[in-house]
Amino acid sequence: HIEIRDTKSRPGFSTRNDKVCMVLDLEGVSTFNDLQQSLPAKVRSQVKKALGNGMTFQFGGIELLGDFYHVFAQHMRDLGTPVYGREFFATILQKFPDDASLVIGYSGSTPVSCAFLLANGGEWEIPWASTLRAANRINANMALYASVLDYIIQKRASRFDFGRSTIDAPTHKFKKQWGAVEVPCYWYYSD
16 A cells, blocks of 8 residues: 555545644744743743753754764664664755754763754754653753754744654653644555
8 A cells, every 4th residue: 555644634545643743833932931931830840950961962964963873773773663774864964954954962972862853944843853761861852852942943943843643642742741732644545
């Protein structure tokens, strides 16, 4: 069969619709502090704690691919998920240098968290992100997303897509706490 993934409803196909994209509207948000003020107190507290753990973040391109791939491949292995080859990511970074970028979170000099960012005008998304399990104790994932949101707000992003999630899964709840709303995903099948 052929699988077509879309955010538009299209009649006439067998459809799977248990996934949603979690999208955060950033229109009118000029600083990360503005965004934080709109978040629940619990999330603001988690962000403060995560950012206080001494992690540093580097944003860039293909020069960060080694650190990105180290974290991403290890995390995917731990999940039991096959990993894309390093060349897949290198090709995207090379073909779209103005729209594709990497962010790496370091604990000391060790990469422990990463994200692949794609931009399309004012709309940004993370199709791939990973944090090593050992970094959960320092809330690295929360620090990663706070740093990414700060970065894209400075770039004047109007919208941020956290990526797809299964409804009510832990990743769905994590994204929802940032104020993201559900946008239905439709997966169509044709024989």
